[in-house]
Amino acid sequence: MINLNVNIAGVLLKNPITTASGTFSAKDSGAFYDINELGAAITKGVSNVPWDGNPTPRIAETYGGMLNAIGLQNPGVDNFINNELPFLKQFDTKIIVNVVGKTINEYCEVVEKLNDTFIDMIEVNISCPNIKEGGISFGANSAMASEITKEIRRISRKPIIMKLTPNVTDITEIAKAVEAAGADGISLINTLLGMKIDVHQKKPVLWNVMGGLSGPAIKPVAVRMVYQVRRAVSIPIIGLGGVMTGEDAVEFLMAGADAVSIGTAALVDPTAPVRIKKELIEFMNQNGYENLQQIREAML
Amino acid sequence: MINLNVNIAGVLLKNPITTASGTFSAKDSGAFYDINELGAAITKGVSNVPWDGNPTPRIAETYGGMLNAIGLQNPGVDNFINNELPFLKQFDTKIIVNVVGKTINEYCEVVEKLNDTFIDMIEVNISCPNIKEGGISFGANSAMASEITKEIRRISRKPIIMKLTPNVTDITEIAKAVEAAGADGISLINTLLGMKIDVHQKKPVLWNVMGGLSGPAIKPVAVRMVYQVRRAVSIPIIGLGGVMTGEDAVEFLMAGADAVSIGTAALVDPTAPVRIKKELIEFMNQNGYENLQQIREAML
Amino acid sequence: MKKEVFKAEIAENKPIADKIYQMVIKAPQITDNYWPGQFINVYLDDKSMLLPRPVSISSVSEDTVTLIYKVVGKGTEEMASKGPGELVRLSTNLGNGFRLEDVFNEIKGTSSVVALVGGGMGIAPLVGLARLLAKEKKVRGLNDEDLKIVAFVGFQDEPVLLETLEDSCNRVYFSTESGAKGFKGNVIQLIKKTGIKVDYYIACGPKPMLKTLAQICKNTSIPLQVSLEERMGCGYGACVGCVSKTKEKETSKFKMKKVCADGPVFFGSEVVWDD
Amino acid sequence: MKKEVFKAEIAENKPIADKIYQMVIKAPQITDNYWPGQFINVYLDDKSMLLPRPVSISSVSEDTVTLIYKVVGKGTEEMASKGPGELVRLSTNLGNGFRLEDVFNEIKGTSSVVALVGGGMGIAPLVGLARLLAKEKKVRGLNDEDLKIVAFVGFQDEPVLLETLEDSCNRVYFSTESGAKGFKGNVIQLIKKTGIKVDYYIACGPKPMLKTLAQICKNTSIPLQVSLEERMGCGYGACVGCVSKTKEKETSKFKMKKVCADGPVFFGSEVVWDD
Numbered sequence A, B: 001m002i003n004l005n006v007n008i009a010g011v012l013l014k015n016p017i018t019t020a021s022g023t024f025s026a027k028d029s030g031a032f033y034d035i036n037e038l039g040a041a042i043t044k045g046v047s048n049v050p051w052d053g054n055p056t057p058r059i060a061e062t063y064g065g066m067l068n069a070i071g072l073q074n075p076g077v078d079n080f081i082n083n084e085l086p087f088l089k090q091f092d093t094k095i096i097v098n099v100v101g102k103t104i105n106e107y108c109e110v111v112e113k114l115n116d117t118f119i120d121m122i123e124v125n126i127s128c129p130n131i132k133e134g135g136i137s138f139g140a141n142s143a144m145a146s147e148i149t150k151e152i153r154r155i156s157r158k159p160i161i162m163k164l165t166p167n168v169t170d171i172t173e174i175a176k177a178v179e180a181a182g183a184d185g186i187s188l189i190n191t192l193l194g195m196k197i198d199v200h201q202k203k204p205v206l207w208n209v210m211g212g213l214s215g216p217a218i219k220p221v222a223v224r225m226v227y228q229v230r231r232a233v234s235i236p237i238i239g240l241g242g243v244m245t246g247e248d249a250v251e252f253l254m255a256g257a258d259a260v261s262i263g264t265a266a267l268v269d270p271t272a273p274v275r276i277k278k279e280l281i282e283f284m285n286q287n288g289y290e291n292l293q294q295i296r297e298a299m300l
Numbered sequence C, D: 001m002k003k004e005v006f007k008a009e010i011a012e013n014k015p016i017a018d019k020i021y022q023m024v025i026k027a028p029q030i031t032d033n034y035w036p037g038q039f040i041n042v043y044l045d046d047k048s049m050l051l052p053r054p055v056s057i058s059s060v061s062e063d064t065v066t067l068i069y070k071v072v073g074k075g076t077e078e079m080a081s082k083g084p085g086e087l088v089r090l091s092t093n094l095g096n097g098f099r100l101e102d103v104f105n106e107i108k109g110t111s112s113v114v115a116l117v118g119g120g121m122g123i124a125p126l127v128g129l130a131r132l133l134a135k136e137k138k139v140r141g142l143n144d145e146d147l148k149i150v151a152f153v154g155f156q157d158e159p160v161l162l163e164t165l166e167d168s169c170n171r172v173y174f175s176t177e178s179g180a181k182g183f184k185g186n187v188i189q190l191i192k193k194t195g196i197k198v199d200y201y202i203a204c205g206p207k208p209m210l211k212t213l214a215q216i217c218k219n220t221s222i223p224l225q226v227s228l229e230e231r232m233g234c235g236y237g238a239c240v241g242c243v244s245k246t247k248e249k250e251t252s253k254f255k256m257k258k259v260c261a262d263g264p265v266f267f268g269s270e271v272v273w274d275d
């Protein structure tokens, strides 16, 4: 009998398949599959006040990948708590809320409001530009990453997962910094910064000029970072970046992830999370794995 | 009449199509196309003494890309000068020699020997691990990048192009450092650090565990970095990373590159450099461009 | 409602003008729940292109769906390369269609005119819309004196689907930008030139055209529905890639609505056209 | 010599055992310059897979090329999915084949035995080799007393191409690992069991098998040629992805040689087997 359970920072997920922040909408994704099948639903980044996001075009297709420059559009934490959370309550899955901000205070404001809700965990997206530091991302250096982790850890009554940006020279340095600062887990990777030019229109495809590269194109970078970070810290890791199939999920688990998130794959195939879960089970059956621990230890 | 000429650091290339270092062998590539068609041939990294490179497997395929961990196998600069350079002399194209080393002295030794040859330029691969600094790549921070540039600039009688690694937090910082240190040009990007696991064999596909990701998968990152660096420095840029078609070449030129290199594409299609050149000319004909300057300025 | 992605068989796929194709697909999953103005996602075989291509449902008949599409890039090229009997991967119906109830609420039902306006490929969804309007007209017992359905359609060079539209419209006016056929000019100039008094506009086409029409409708207080296009990621509401800025009627609050899930049909008055 | 990549028509593509296929392709560009032991690159349609798949030329006849391949992943799956009349993208001949001149130099030409040894898919290139050997034997006026060509071939479960090999060999011995058919064991055990005195070995198969055979040949001073396999990037010598460590006969210097361009055939004594 296969056991897919995994414990992430004290929260028991019934399986390791989660939705990557920003690629899941309970109502809309739920039209394609049963949300109860997920190990956890990770919701789109939410900020202290509503954000409009960027003008369009926000999406560009690239070879084996895509760019997005949504600009973190969201209705703000109050709307989220009042209008979106109640809908999520009906599902038998863990709820992880992704949090964004432009200052540490903004992050903290969101976290404080989420403290009083039923959600299971908080995922902190530190790829956002830190406006106090001139727009450098919070995740770009270990000092800033450490500081924001400490502050959020101090006020959060939920486990906090720090979601790291891959656009750094040494991901292990950042990972060690957030672990030392009290992070309960790490998600990686967020998108790689990229750009596409429409050579006929003679301008960037995205209104925002640059955007985040995701999808199978970036999987080797993501697997490498999960592998490196697994060997640098001991807190749980949610691995993501280009997971398209059950075997991709296994690849992340072998690299050292405790769970995985499905992002771009859900745009390419709306039922991807449940298909990937099914493929993971098939792989385990065919290769004699009974639980995730065995997969995670297969390469050690 | 279309003019494809481009001046890179005082060297006039008859067209902007060059071969990316490590993906070109004059004898073997020359079996598929006429090397005289190239703007320049950039040769495989050469070191002061012969290097064996890594054990195999050295190659892994990824979605829309590939990983390599050749380990910079090369016959050493003396063998290169005696056995390979004479063959290259016959061609009516510029010769750019890519140089590698484990210490600044090793780089300089190679450059000194190349000073007395007919080659046109030197491309310095600073993605190599700096053994004095514990294996951090020379290109990983601006201090090291600056130092190596200064030393090589001091002794080189050929123009030097610094080839940057994309595995850094801020590519413009490195680019500005090498420009200030006297670089005559910049090539970017080298490969992204990646990894692939064979989930059936339960081990990394590459003997070296990690390798360099190249191919169309990484093009958005490369275009973004060329765009950023073009706005940060004024020396010429050779852009590369996933160029597969003439329109891809145009995309790099619009982003700010002066020339482009064709790497992985030449593995996918051995005639890629000449095909891409033909497609570039077609694009220029169809869209009314007469020279490269017009393309480079199209987006300004 | 439950949605799915499935493979369906192509019954017909042929060019009907330069670079414009008509694809007929056997897909009862779509026809069963079709409402004019909806679209579907076409998923491609070429693995280098991950994102689906959104295409309006032009019309349906029994168990087939008709798409009208223009080859503008590699995705639509792949679509055009397929022949009858081959399979194509599709989503079930996406988005909300045109709001006919609003049309019949707004028009008086005596000597009123509803105008369908299409620019370029924007003509595609008007075919199914015209059919349903004509049917509703009959159901409600309205004759041509009571309600005229007219269409204004503009093309680059070569008109398509005119006869198909004529089957369900009282009159179809058309123009070409090049002047190759019909009135020379764009569809807005065509509307002005005909001088017909219209009581309700329903439009689909390039944003500049919709914006101009919205301006006209605002000035003359004529109701307008538009079907918007936006570069999409998922096409079903998950990625927030495809938004349009809108203003809530009641609260005057701005909201970035998803074109794919909240639209693609919006009231002209609801869209903030300035961006 | 000038090389190229071109599209060729498949004449036949059928399974000859579980997961093993035989593909016959019309490609005079290849047959014209064929030498046993060479391979070609197969370029795939699936755009997510960029690298070519190297496949040995098993044999040629007039203007067709025969490949024998096993479906082990997505690339070979795509190959297996194609039918007659469909096109496949191929390179012209790559690599250097077996060195027959060395074989005829080394054997005495009276009661000598040349053994072809194949493990798994390593049997593929032996077909063309056996044919050329048999032809050369005739050309040189050697009879079966002078020169016997024997083959030792080992399989997992199910032997293939035995009859084809028998056409040009004096005797074909085979084994299966599972013991399902023939001798139970690997090909090395098979060779030992038959106890035949061999004067020259030519082998192709998994590295462990080649290594063991090389050891035996070294100990008994029997010449050996091997065809190596290595994970390839370009397949034509540009990327230095596919090396094998070798020792120069004259200088004893180590050299990392390219399997694709310097090989895939090497002398057993030249390869450094320890890595």
Ligand SMILES: Cc1cc2nc3c(=O)[nH]c(=O)nc-3n(C[C@H](O)[C@H](O)[C@H](O)COP(=O)(O)OP(=O)(O)OC[C@H]3O[C@@H](n4cnc5c(N)ncnc54)[C@H](O)[C@@H]3O)c2cc1C
Residues within 6 Å of the ligand: A198, C039, C052, C053, C054, C055, C056, C057, C068, C069, C070, C071, C072, C073, C074, C075, C076, C077, C121, C124, C125, C228, C229, C230, C231, C232, C264
């Ligand atoms: C709701 C909706 C309904 C549509 N209905 C139809 C239809 O019925 N018939 C039809 O021919 N086309 C329709 N389109 C447009 C169609 O989706 C695009 O033409 C198609 O995605 C282009 O794919 P491609 O790979 O061929 O071109 P690409 O190579 O992706 O792009 C080529 C050019 O097409 C334009 N384009 C690309 N994607 C879109 C997009 N999503 N929306 C608008 N323009 C785009 C861009 O200018 C781009 O430069 C619709 C779009 C939307 C959003």
Ligand SMILES: Cc1cc2nc3c(=O)[nH]c(=O)nc-3n(C[C@H](O)[C@H](O)[C@H](O)COP(=O)(O)OP(=O)(O)OC[C@H]3O[C@@H](n4cnc5c(N)ncnc54)[C@H](O)[C@@H]3O)c2cc1C
Residues within 6 Å of the ligand: B198, D039, D052, D053, D054, D055, D056, D057, D068, D069, D070, D071, D072, D073, D074, D075, D076, D077, D121, D124, D125, D228, D229, D230, D231, D232, D264
């Ligand atoms: C010179 C040469 C000649 C060959 N001739 C034949 C032949 O005649 N018939 C035949 O069936 N196969 C042959 N091969 C092996 C063949 O190239 C691989 O089986 C094929 O590339 C696998 O592609 P795939 O996409 O199906 O599998 P992948 O998904 O790429 O790989 C599946 C597994 O196959 C193995 N593999 C992949 N690539 C290679 C490779 N280049 N060499 C060895 N093993 C590999 C690996 O273990 C891998 O895990 C040859 C290889 C070489 C180098």
Ligand SMILES: Cc1cc2nc3c(=O)[nH]c(=O)nc-3n(C[C@H](O)[C@H](O)[C@H](O)COP(=O)(O)O)c2cc1C
Residues within 6 Å of the ligand: A020, A021, A022, A023, A044, A045, A068, A070, A072, A098, A125, A163, A189, A190, A191, A213, A214, A215, A216, A218, A240, A241, A242, A243, A261, A262, A263, A264, A265, C233, C239, C240, C241
């Ligand atoms: C359209 C889109 C929107 C995203 N929005 C968010 C977000 O709000 N917060 C966040 O932390 N990551 C966001 N991401 C990043 C993804 O969660 C994920 O880290 C990244 O896409 C890599 O995974 P993938 O390759 O599976 O998509 C977004 C990604 C996409 C494609």
Ligand SMILES: Cc1cc2nc3c(=O)[nH]c(=O)nc-3n(C[C@H](O)[C@H](O)[C@H](O)COP(=O)(O)O)c2cc1C
Residues within 6 Å of the ligand: B020, B021, B022, B023, B044, B045, B068, B070, B072, B098, B125, B163, B189, B190, B191, B213, B214, B215, B216, B218, B240, B241, B242, B243, B261, B262, B263, B264, B265, D233, D239, D240, D241
């Ligand atoms: C097989 C292989 C070998 C390479 N060897 C070198 C090298 O010796 N020196 C170097 O500077 N870059 C080397 N590179 C990097 C390429 O020159 C290039 O920067 C990179 O592959 C991105 O371009 P592409 O996507 O067009 O391949 C190598 C790349 C590949 C694929």
Ligand code: FES
Residues within 6 Å of the ligand: C231, C232, C233, C234, C235, C236, C237, C238, C239, C240, C241, C242, C243, C258, C259, C260, C261
């Ligand atoms: S395209 Fe993803 S939300 Fe509309």
Ligand code: FES
Residues within 6 Å of the ligand: D231, D232, D233, D234, D235, D236, D237, D238, D239, D240, D241, D242, D243, D258, D259, D260, D261
């Ligand atoms: S595979 Fe590239 S050199 Fe052999």
